[in-house]
Amino acid sequence: MRMHESFFLHAITKSLVHWAWPHGQGAHTMNEQIKALQTEVMNAKQKLREAIEAQPPEAVEDWELRGLNGCKVNLSRLFGDKSELLVVHNMGRSCNYCSLWGDAMMGIVPHLMQRCGFVLCSNDPPEVIKAFREIRGWEFPCVSGHETGFAQAMGYADDEGNPHPGVSAFHKMSDGSIVRTGDMPFGPGDDFCAVWPLLDLIKGGKGAWEPAHGAVDEHAPVAASSCQCI
Missing domain, CATH: 3.40.30.10 (Glutaredoxin)
Structure with a gap:
């Protein structure tokens, strides 16, 4: 694993330790579970990358x-x-x-x-x-x-x-x-489209949402008062 990749893996797992959930001991247990799963996923991805690299062209x-x-x-x-x-x-x-x-x-x-x-x-x-x-x-x-x-x-x-x-x-x-x-x-939840893991973080996940097939702006109106800096 390259040094910068190792650094990011360490940073991700370390950040989960400081991720505060609001309801005491049960929340701490969930935090440890998430940390363990995140580490497992990152390690599996590294093994996958190595397997891809090793396969004959x-x-x-x-x-x-x-x-x-x-x-x-x-x-x-x-x-x-x-x-x-x-x-x-x-x-x-x-x-x-x-x-x-x-x-x-x-x-x-x-x-x-x-x-x-x-x-x-x-x-x-x-x-x-x-x-x-x-x-x-x-x-x-x-x-x-x-x-x-x-x-x-x-x-x-x-x-x-x-x-x-x-x-x-x-x-x-x-x-x-x-x-x-x-x-x-490609498919929902893969590593090639960030929409899915981001939606996983919000309550209810993607819910009934489906990708817009027409003009995306029509499906995501933003009130003028929501942000004046962009």
Whole structure:
């Protein structure tokens, strides 16, 4: 474990010790339970990262996808000047959950692209992705895998072409060949969308809430008096 990762794990578990619950001894017991579970989760995540790192890479062909203008774009081009690439397998315009995951990427993609290439790939036709990208305000690169078989080959669509959400990580070798080094499915409670663990902290959790599929602002009105500084 790198030094900064060890520091953050220590900081998280230490902070739970000082997390004050208001009702005496029973609250202290719950605090210790939460601390133990948090430590267990963090340790399991470290083991998962090590297992992903240790697995043998999977050879991948240089898939021919489609840009938003319909032009052919090979997987190798999506790396840009990097040797690593993250491809988000998105279910397309019909899935409000995938729209949420796409929205969640907005703030972190500029940081990711300092380290690797990044692109969202949907099985929708290019013109559909282009229009929906504008509606959602996504500024990161998007491509279409429509009728290419890419999602099926990566394990993110069934034999009938029905897509599943997730992400694949690729590495470009020195000879230009491509391997997949890891992948992970998306779903509520995963590590790729912070909405779920944040909602877990409030009373009642997510309740009956569902991700907004239209304009998000329409579903989250803010009174003018609530905060004058933003």
